[in-house]
Amino acid sequence: MEAQGRFKVLIAGAGITGLTLAHCLEKADIDYTLFDKGIIAPPFGNTITIFPHGIRILHQLDFLNQIKNQSAPMGGSNCRGSNGKIFAACEKYFTVLRSLTGYDTRTIGRQEFLQLMYDRLPDKRKVFERARVERVVTENSKIRLVLADGREFIGDLLVGADGVHSKVRELMWNNATRIVPTMKTTYAAIVGLSMPMSDLETFEAVVNTSHNKISFLIIYRRKFGEEDMKVLIEKIADYPITEKVKFAELWENRTRAQMVSLEEGVFDHWFLDRIVLAGDAAHKVTPNSGFGGSTAMEDAVSIANAIHTAITTCVHRRPNDEEIRSILQHYQESRIRRAKRIVKVGGEMTRRQAYDGWMNYLQYRCAPKLTFVEFKEEQGLLRWGDHKLRKKGQQRYVKLLLSLGYSLEERIGLPKELDSCVYVGDNDLRYVFIMIASQKSRRQVVLIEPRGLTDSGLLSLLEHTKCSYWVGGSSSYTDLKKDVLETRTEIALSTLPPLRHFFQDEKAQDYTFVATWNEIKANPVFVVQSSGTTGDPRPLSYSLEMSTVGTFSRRLPDGSEENPELRFTGIHGTRVFEAIPIWPPCHEAPLTPAPIITEILRKIQPDGGFYVPSTIRELCLKEESLQLLKKQTYLMYGGAPLDEWVGDLLCTEVDFHVVVGSTETSRWPLRKLQDPREWRYYWIDERLGYRLEHVDGDLYELALERKPEWRRFQGAFIMFPTLDIYHTQDLYTPHPTKPGHVRYRGRKDDLLKLTWLAKVRASDLEEHFNMQPNIRAAMVGGNGKPSPFLIIEPETDKELGLEEVQSTIKLLNQSLSPDICIPLQNVIIASAERPLVRLGKGTLDRRRTIDDYKEEIERLYI
Ligand SMILES: Cc1cc2nc3c(=O)[nH]c(=O)nc-3n(C[C@H](O)[C@H](O)[C@H](O)COP(=O)(O)OP(=O)(O)OC[C@H]3O[C@@H](n4cnc5c(N)ncnc54)[C@H](O)[C@@H]3O)c2cc1C
Numbered sequence: 001m002e003a004q005g006r007f008k009v010l011i012a013g014a015g016i017t018g019l020t021l022a023h024c025l026e027k028a029d030i031d032y033t034l035f036d037k038g039i040i041a042p043p044f045g046n047t048i049t050i051f052p053h054g055i056r057i058l059h060q061l062d063f064l065n066q067i068k069n070q071s072a073p074m075g076g077s078n079c080r081g082s083n084g085k086i087f088a089a090c091e092k093y094f095t096v097l098r099s100l101t102g103y104d105t106r107t108i109g110r111q112e113f114l115q116l117m118y119d120r121l122p123d124k125r126k127v128f129e130r131a132r133v134e135r136v137v138t139e140n141s142k143i144r145l146v147l148a149d150g151r152e153f154i155g156d157l158l159v160g161a162d163g164v165h166s167k168v169r170e171l172m173w174n175n176a177t178r179i180v181p182t183m184k185t186t187y188a189a190i191v192g193l194s195m196p197m198s199d200l201e202t203f204e205a206v207v208n209t210s211h212n213k214i215s216f217l218i219i220y221r222r223k224f225g226e227e228d229m230k231v232l233i234e235k236i237a238d239y240p241i242t243e244k245v246k247f248a249e250l251w252e253n254r255t256r257a258q259m260v261s262l263e264e265g266v267f268d269h270w271f272l273d274r275i276v277l278a279g280d281a282a283h284k285v286t287p288n289s290g291f292g293g294s295t296a297m298e299d300a301v302s303i304a305n306a307i308h309t310a311i312t313t314c315v316h317r318r319p320n321d322e323e324i325r326s327i328l329q330h331y332q333e334s335r336i337r338r339a340k341r342i343v344k345v346g347g348e349m350t351r352r353q354a355y356d357g358w359m360n361y362l363q364y365r366c367a368p369k370l371t372f373v374e375f376k377e378e379q380g381l382l383r384w385g386d387h388k389l390r391k392k393g394q395q396r397y398v399k400l401l402l403s404l405g406y407s408l409e410e411r412i413g414l415p416k417e418l419d420s421c422v423y424v425g426d427n428d429l430r431y432v433f434i435m436i437a438s439q440k441s442r443r444q445v446v447l448i449e450p451r452g453l454t455d456s457g458l459l460s461l462l463e464h465t466k467c468s469y470w471v472g473g474s475s476s477y478t479d480l481k482k483d484v485l486e487t488r489t490e491i492a493l494s495t496l497p498p499l500r501h502f503f504q505d506e507k508a509q510d511y512t513f514v515a516t517w518n519e520i521k522a523n524p525v526f527v528v529q530s531s532g533t534t535g536d537p538r539p540l541s542y543s544l545e546m547s548t549v550g551t552f553s554r555r556l557p558d559g560s561e562e563n564p565e566l567r568f569t570g571i572h573g574t575r576v577f578e579a580i581p582i583w584p585p586c587h588e589a590p591l592t593p594a595p596i597i598t599e600i601l602r603k604i605q606p607d608g609g610f611y612v613p614s615t616i617r618e619l620c621l622k623e624e625s626l627q628l629l630k631k632q633t634y635l636m637y638g639g640a641p642l643d644e645w646v647g648d649l650l651c652t653e654v655d656f657h658v659v660v661g662s663t664e665t666s667r668w669p670l671r672k673l674q675d676p677r678e679w680r681y682y683w684i685d686e687r688l689g690y691r692l693e694h695v696d697g698d699l700y701e702l703a704l705e706r707k708p709e710w711r712r713f714q715g716a717f718i719m720f721p722t723l724d725i726y727h728t729q730d731l732y733t734p735h736p737t738k739p740g741h742v743r744y745r746g747r748k749d750d751l752l753k754l755t756w757l758a759k760v761r762a763s764d765l766e767e768h769f770n771m772q773p774n775i776r777a778a779m780v781g782g783n784g785k786p787s788p789f790l791i792i793e794p795e796t797d798k799e800l801g802l803e804e805v806q807s808t809i810k811l812l813n814q815s816l817s818p819d820i821c822i823p824l825q826n827v828i829i830a831s832a833e834r835p836l837v838r839l840g841k842g843t844l845d846r847r848r849t850i851d852d853y854k855e856e857i858e859r860l861y862i
Contacts, residue, residue: 055106057294133145136175159303181267187219189259283342291345424447439525549666652676690704700732775800
């Protein structure tokens with residue numbers, strides 16, 4: 001028996017439906033186990049024709065190219081009379097289908113197709129062959145599956161993808177203590193595979209060719225046994241299949257042939273409790289139309305969409321019985337009408353081609369046509385993305401996104417090659433949505449941090465990113481840098497409506513965007529700047545892949561399972577209170593004050609929250625807010641280290657999730673500490689390519705080594721594809737006894753991050769003071785503080801007064817963006833007994849100097 005874990009889907013049957021579902025669940029990051037009573041891709045069955053709705057699903061599942069390589073597109077269809085001559089031809093049918101849908105209709109060997117699907121599954125340990133499902137027990141909101149050999153498996157949902165004679169369907173009806181319904185069977189068929197024949201043209205009705213095989217299907221109106229098959233074959237031996245080839249030749253060339261009965265029909269009930277049917281187990285179409293497989297694939301996609309919705313919208317990713325019932329009901333309702341229509345047109349086609357009665361004979365001779373079932377955009381699209389958001393009250397956000405897409409297009413038009421637009425506005429949701437909307441309109445958005453950016457830095461950034469639009473969240477943001485932009489007439493200014501405008505109740509028109517992950521993962525999405533205090537900031541372009549580094553970090557590189565040790569495991573699907581700004585504030589806006597955060601916590605009682613350390617510190621100072629903090633299961637923090645006393649106070653009360661990373665690398669996944677009292681340490685996962693390079697004493701710089709198989713965890717190498725080693729510039733001290741545990745000690749370089757996440761490069765500012773004759777050395781600090789501070793060491797033989805230093809600061813501040821200026825009172829004059837500490841090479845030892853002046857520094861910020 002298996003232990004309880006995350007939501008698990010058990011799939012009975014590894015045919016087209018089961019394998020498609022397994023791929024969809026892989027994509028949706030949902031656990032599953034797949035059972036088949038036989039072997040995968042058995043060596044029977046002939047070819048299978050896949051229509052565009054199926055091909056599109058295969059495209060979304062990322063194996064369109066392999067399918068193309070192993071299959072041939074259908075080109076047309078001929079109908080022949082008893083003399084073998086063509087009396088009607090549908091030459092354009094498949095071309096029209098292609099022009100309507102964008103995909104060919106393709107024929108591929110059935111065994112090859114199933115094998116390909118299986119080979120592409122990343123973790124074969126989830127697939128059990130020779131595992132016949134025999135019994136099913138629904139108990140305690142779980143499914144217990146018993147195999148014929150006695151093995152048992154526990155899951156949350158059982159999908160019966162076990163074909164037309166479905167055992168799961170039988171068990172489902174038995175569970176409901178009802179008589180098992182059956183399907184009607186009017187026809188039987190001989191299906192076979194033959195070697196290529198030189199005189200046989202490529203396209204024949206009920207004869208398909210794939211790369212190197214001819215498959216045939218002889219439909220007969222009743223069931224019959226082996227003996228009858230012989231009689232039938234003799235009877236039709238002289239029938240011409242073309243003007244030159246008779247059926248007997250095809251038969252002699254056969255490599256295999258078998259009889260099958262052709263059931264047809266759609267069941268009215270597709271689910272019970274936690275059991276659901278898909279593919280031929282739920283509906284069966286006669287084979288002439290070639291729709292059965294593609295329709296089964298659509299079922300698989302719909303079920304995966306339904307499960308994904310249920311998991312992502314319910315608390316703790318574990319839908320209860322009622323939620324399961326509701327999604328299965330929705331699945332059935334969304335599929336049953338289409339399935340009935342497909343079975344009907346398939347049946348009509350079979351009857352015509354079998355000349356079943358005069359009406360059918362006349363219809364087929366006078367107006368032969370291939371069937372066409374409406375190709376609906378909605379059907380069979382993997383929907384996590386926009387569509388999942390439509391559920392459960394989140395329609396508002398989808399609407400916001402759609403209207404924002406149009407609003408952007410209206411204001412700034414469609415993108416020219418590789419151009420970009422700046423967006424700057426209030427700290428609201430438009431920042432998030434504008435990034436998604438820009439992906440849809442394929443234009444990258446430049447997100448600037450005006451508080452830490454000089455005018456020349458801004459201009460250089462705009463030039464590097466080929467910026468042609470400046471979009472403000474309101475007119476004051478549009479005009480924010482109007483004077484600087486005056487010389488750049490190529491940059492057009494525009495203002496976006498306020499957030500509430502996008503929440504209006506009008507119906508939003510779809511802003512469609514259909515692509516596979518592989519097609520778009522390298523698309524640039526947004527550009528952020530590296531620090532640009534005084535010099536020019538560097539633009540850092542985030543591709544879609546780069547921006548998902550964090551999202552993927554729960555999974556191991558082989559995609560096999562969730563890594564229980566990676567720290568972010570456990571927060572997905574919970575309610576998170578995001579108390580940090582969506583984007584660094586532009587104006588003199590402080591972080592949300594503690595009393596407001598307290599009020600919010602009281603009202604919404606989230607499972608966890610994301611805070612900057614200074615906010616956590618403030619919340620710990622009052623009993624009420626401290627208790628509210630402790631009520632949360634986890635606390636995420638980042639941007640600066642946590643105060644020691646705060647960490648000690650909370651570490652055993654809540655789970656800490658420290659967000660470590662950088663603009664260049666995105667987030668680094670960390671392992672979950674076994675002892676929470678060791679919160680000062682990060683447990684780095686060495687498999688991710690981390691290594692420590694010795695710098696000085698007990699200090700080591702953390703570096704990251706490229707590991708191609710861990711790419712989705714290694715943002716640094718997505719951002720800088722030519723690098724093999726990335727140096728983080730962050731200094732750590734290893735734990736005395738625990739391998740892989742490191743404690744943050746500061747930066748190797750001099751980059752400071754102020755509380756509100758603005759960045760200041762200290763040496764840029766220090767240079768200004770070091771040039772003064774009566775100053776021996778200057779050090780600027782302020783990591784995790786609201787503003788920078790300055791420690792000045794005077795030349796030993798020179799006089800230096802505070803006013804003199806302050807007038808130098810005033811001069812420097814004039815050249816700085818106002819938000820990172822050094823406040824005049826933030827100055828410490830170093831005493832002769834405590835000079836600035838230097839490393840061997842004479843460079844400043846910033847960490848030790850800060851230790852020496854710890855008290856004075858603290859006093860500056862009281
Ligand atoms: C002659 C013929 C030609 C066809 N041609 C086409 C075509 O050209 N294009 C097209 O789209 N469709 C075609 N179809 C239809 C298509 O084959 C089916 O719709 C499709 O195979 C259904 O897939 P499925 O996975 O639901 O079922 P199946 O393919 O039947 O797979 C069911 C799987 O479940 C397994 N299983 C059964 N019972 C158990 C159990 N108790 N425990 C565990 N595993 C079990 C089986 O071993 C099997 O692997 C054709 C059908 C026929 C009969």
